[in-house]
Amino acid sequence: MNASSLAASGATARTVGDDAYSVVHLDTRDADDHASCLQHWNQRYDQLSAGSFSGRFDEFWFGNVQVFRERTNQVIHEIGMSWEGSRTIGVPVAVDGAGWYCGEPCTLDSVITLKGGDELDYRTARSHDIVAVTTDSQAFIDYALHVEHRDIEAEIGKQRIIATTSEQAATLRGFLLTVLASLEATPELLRHPQMRKGLEQAIYGSLIAAIAPREDTPRAATPCRTRQLIVDRAREYMRSHIDEPITVADLCTELEVSRRTLQYSFQDILNLNPVSFLRALRLNGVRRELKKAEPASHQIADIAARWGFWHLSHFAADYKAMFGELPSDTLRQETRSHPVPLIV
Template structure:
């Protein structure tokens, strides 16, 4: 995938040399130009309200994920299709009225979706600001099967607007905006495959949570011995991969259990959820690297990214809470390895 620049627009585009990721930032002054912003989409935008058009587009694309935000200031009729084999999930950030998405009203807390090959038909309100993710549908459904034991494509079906509560929409909106802000601050960290993997899985988890109906079913009864076995196998796997940034999805795949089962097992046996447990392991991995690093030649952000930390301010806060000092303090006290 190549970052691109179209004539007649203010632009700031960048692509990694190894094509691991691309970044696009564009200010637009024409609906046709704005329609061409999304890489590998086929779209046409017709401006319906009178006035000067202005828009803003931001996109980060890495591995299976295309995350973007677009803002427009005129009523626009959007038609087109996304790239083949994709699934898009989006939630508005700001609207000044109701839009009309594929035959249904679209409001602030609507979660909209589009599958590759389906026709987009969207009449936006005058002020329209939306954040969305387009991803490889096979990668997304595989994650949901392995980690959540859910068939999300069957759950979505032919829906174009996914039923969700205001809290679900707000949580997804906040998370995706945080992703964009983090990538805006440190886009070069996307060159680390561990960070891209962790971020992709975090995005998938947030989408699955957003399309999950309220679950009032009782907690499944799992024998204590089974829960203990799950935790023992998980810890054995962790010990065998002590130098790798293991994720919850890795454990679910290896143990062939759902995230929910893993959560209950860790909570019962260790009184700690698996996310916190794995975060602690990864923080210790960062600390070991920092203690032996050369302060003159190592960047904390790069070390954190290699251990799958994509939100650096959260990382620094978690590190300080765990060890009582900032990562920079550890690095300053480091003893670089000596070479004969």
């Protein structure tokens, strides 16, 4: 059932987007209609507790990623499956009591997963609120292998509830809620491919961190000359792509090293982690664009998105910390120094 048919059946809907992304917001009053909210899923919801049903659904889909949050106020039995070739990972935001997910109890700190083609069997708690990501499984596997050097499918195995800690579950929950809040505020920024790329990689990194064991893997001994070579090659790659928003994943793929090895190499040689180094380069890229901007012709948010900054308040804080002024101050100064000539 699409958004228009849902609206006809008693739900209210708002959908926006284009070929690059889609956004769906739905308020529902029937469990069976709510089951149809998730695009490309095949589901059936049966209401088990007595009372009027009320549901809320929010979804953002871009690139390989489908991020969604759904809230229901009755005990629901959910059955069905996700789209073929997908992997879903989610964590509850709030629950009233315990649910039952694929034969296991599901609580607030349960990180659940479902592979495309596997059967969903979920009895929710009476009041249920969950945030989740469904993504192309191969894209997720490739990212984990090339960036983290981990066989993520082997690690997940046949788990339906991933072994994790309450801290890891809380971190994932907070991150995904931040992503949804940011996209809700500025969904149009998803039209920028750099924004979609950076956000997809950030989501993958967060999902993998939730799957990781709590204990840190002992640091491997890497010769100093090797660490220096890694940093030199990374800086050479950065110089040849100075006008592009390079990510840590780009460097890991190009250099064929793991994120951990890259981290140790930068820390030892430059006393700076690669995330901070790349953030500084991207902030400088934004500053250069702001300084070249014609008066009133550029939006700061668009420039930031083109450089891969998806969280605008964090971007503004990082920019001020780096340059001692807000991006709007830079734009105002530059436009004042290049006044528009009067035509008489």
